[in-house]
Amino acid sequence: xxxxxxxxxxxxxxxxxxxxxMLGIIIGVLAIVVLVAIAQGSSDYVxxxxxxxxxxxxxxxxxPRRENPLTLSKLDDLAAExxxxxxxxxxxxxxxLKAGLTQYEDGSLLATTPAYPEIRxxxxxxxxxxxxxxxxxxxFVAVLGxxxxxxxxxTLNAIGQSFxxxxxxxxxxxxxxxxxxxxxxxxxxxVVIPFTxxxxxxxxxxxxxxxxxxQDPDHVTEAEQSIKDFLDRQFSGGAAGDSSxxxxxxxxxxxxxxxxxxxxxxxxxxxxxxxALLVGGIGIMNIMLVSVSERTREIGIRKAIGATRxxxxxxxxxxxxxxxxxxxxxxxxxSAVILYVLEPLLSISLxxxxxxxxxxxxxSVFIGVVFGLYPASKASKLRPxxxxxxx
Amino acid sequence: MIELRxxxxxxxxxxxxxxxxxxVSLSIEEGEYLSIIGPSGSGKSTLMNIIGLLxxxxxxxxxxxGREVTHYSQRQLARLRSEHxxxxxxxxxxxxxxxxxxxxxxxxxxxxxxxxxxxRRAEAALEQVGLGGRLRHKPSELSGxxxxxxxxxxxxxxxxxxxxxxxxxGNLDSHTGQDLMALFRQLNDSGKTILIITxxxxxxAQARRSLRIVDGRISSEGGAV
Numbered sequence: 001x002x003x004x005x006x007x008x009x010x011x012x013x014x015x016x017x018x019x020x021x022m023l024g025i026i027i028g029v030l031a032i033v034v035l036v037a038i039a040q041g042s043s044d045y046v047x048x049x050x051x052x053x054x055x056x057x058x059x060x061x062x063x064p065r066r067e068n069p070l071t072l073s074k075l076d077d078l079a080a081e082x083x084x085x086x087x088x089x090x091x092x093x094x095x096x097l098k099a100g101l102t103q104y105e106d107g108s109l110l111a112t113t114p115a116y117p118e119i120r121x122x123x124x125x126x127x128x129x130x131x132x133x134x135x136x137x138x139x140f141v142a143v144l145g146x147x148x149x150x151x152x153x154x155t156l157n158a159i160g161q162s163f164x165x166x167x168x169x170x171x172x173x174x175x176x177x178x179x180x181x182x183x184x185x186x187x188x189x190x191v192v193i194p195f196t197x198x199x200x201x202x203x204x205x206x207x208x209x210x211x212x213x214x215q216d217p218d219h220v221t222e223a224e225q226s227i228k229d230f231l232d233r234q235f236s237g238g239a240a241g242d243s244s245x246x247x248x249x250x251x252x253x254x255x256x257x258x259x260x261x262x263x264x265x266x267x268x269x270x271x272x273x274x275x276a277l278l279v280g281g282i283g284i285m286n287i288m289l290v291s292v293s294e295r296t297r298e299i300g301i302r303k304a305i306g307a308t309r310x311x312x313x314x315x316x317x318x319x320x321x322x323x324x325x326x327x328x329x330x331x332x333x334x335s336a337v338i339l340y341v342l343e344p345l346l347s348i349s350l351x352x353x354x355x356x357x358x359x360x361x362x363x364s365v366f367i368g369v370v371f372g373l374y375p376a377s378k379a380s381k382l383r384p385x386x387x388x389x390x391x
Numbered sequence: 392m393i394e395l396r397x398x399x400x401x402x403x404x405x406x407x408x409x410x411x412x413x414x415v416s417l418s419i420e421e422g423e424y425l426s427i428i429g430p431s432g433s434g435k436s437t438l439m440n441i442i443g444l445l446x447x448x449x450x451x452x453x454x455x456x457g458r459e460v461t462h463y464s465q466r467q468l469a470r471l472r473s474e475h476x477x478x479x480x481x482x483x484x485x486x487x488x489x490x491x492x493x494x495x496x497x498x499x500x501x502x503x504x505x506x507x508x509x510x511r512r513a514e515a516a517l518e519q520v521g522l523g524g525r526l527r528h529k530p531s532e533l534s535g536x537x538x539x540x541x542x543x544x545x546x547x548x549x550x551x552x553x554x555x556x557x558x559x560x561g562n563l564d565s566h567t568g569q570d571l572m573a574l575f576r577q578l579n580d581s582g583k584t585i586l587i588i589t590x591x592x593x594x595x596a597q598a599r600r601s602l603r604i605v606d607g608r609i610s611s612e613g614g615a616v
Contacts, residue, residue, distance in 0.1 A: 013488030306473020
């Protein structure tokens, strides 16, 4: 206790030295907490944006070797499975769209069925989406993404307007709400037309791609099994086998991969930050060593008036400990401030995780003690007369 | 109280061995006021370090209250210093960052005296040396004479058996030095055992007994003044 108040007095008595000592630890803790928070924040952002695509969504790619057995009515059979909510085939292409004199070259043509917006969670801004009669009649109707609508018709209400694609004329029946750019890329440049019409125009009959949504995220595994069973039945007449004919992608597996990648990033940043903290620790040792030689005379006086080795040792140790704890806490406080300022700039959510804070401060204290120990033990071994002779 | 017999302390200087103390014997009784005078290089500082338990002799015997201390460990010596010896140095050796009161409390901290008692004793000691009104001052805010008084108070507060002063007036003007010597005399009158080591004959003469050290040997013994 006495050593403690003595250490405090000594720290307060030499503010510049104390500040420099703490600076290393402050920077180290700052580096760890801020870098990990940024890594964590961007990882959460990636995870969040994938989850917003729906983790209960599958995309299936089919590569039939002979005749493609899939038809729309067979997909309806799949949709009837209890674990599955919706099934929608897709067919995509690109090309130039024309409305009067306006040309739109970045459009992404997507032929599908009415179930598709539900699977992707799309909503309409105005008009209607495709309907079953559109599919049955191969109607020349289209639903536009935000960007496509604006590019083609400007501020005009797009509903009821028409545009042409490869010489075919389409009537706009709906405009989608803004989708934003997601990791799958499909954004607001989409032009949705009936699937059956797409097959004909794009001269690509048959279903080679379709999307499936599970009833809810808890039934993803069952849904995946249902899809595989269904495809196995289609491709090998009932016997399980030709799984090379199709691929089933789940968002959850994409998520796993990405989380591994961001996890590695987090570890790397934490490593860099740990090095920063280590350098801070060496800074502490340096300052403590300097302070030992600077304070040799003081040590001599203390020893002459009765301080034992243990007393000197504990005084220096406590000094190092107090400095590193205070430095750690200041570093934590500063990190919180920096993260608060950075958050709107990076537009990802940043927060100090309690675990990281604990580890960073714990580590800084550990380093303070380890690096404080050597100079402290050196100081405590000084012989009083030698220390006193020191000017 | 203190009994030194045939104390030898050697230093090697550039390969040459120098006997800083050559078979020194002396004794100090309780309540004595003794001075040791010698020119620089005479070994008087070495003698002080040994009497003050800051250093151990190469050979010879040192009895403190009948205990042979020459084989004590550093830790035991630290305890003995803390309990038996109060140091007063030429350069005052106060801790510049601490106030007068805190400086005086320091040896009591090492003696593990409780805070209230410590404060009481430190204040009393500062009162005794005439600095009752300067408790909160830092050494840099005090004159040389006052600083040396703080150092004396620090030595007194620990209630040592022996006050060991090394050139206590060396850094002071003669007037302040005289005041200080009067304080030593006063302390001795109240029963303190005092040993002053100096090269100044005027200072040495104020002690009740005076020894002369030359070339590491006690050469003559003066009588009471």
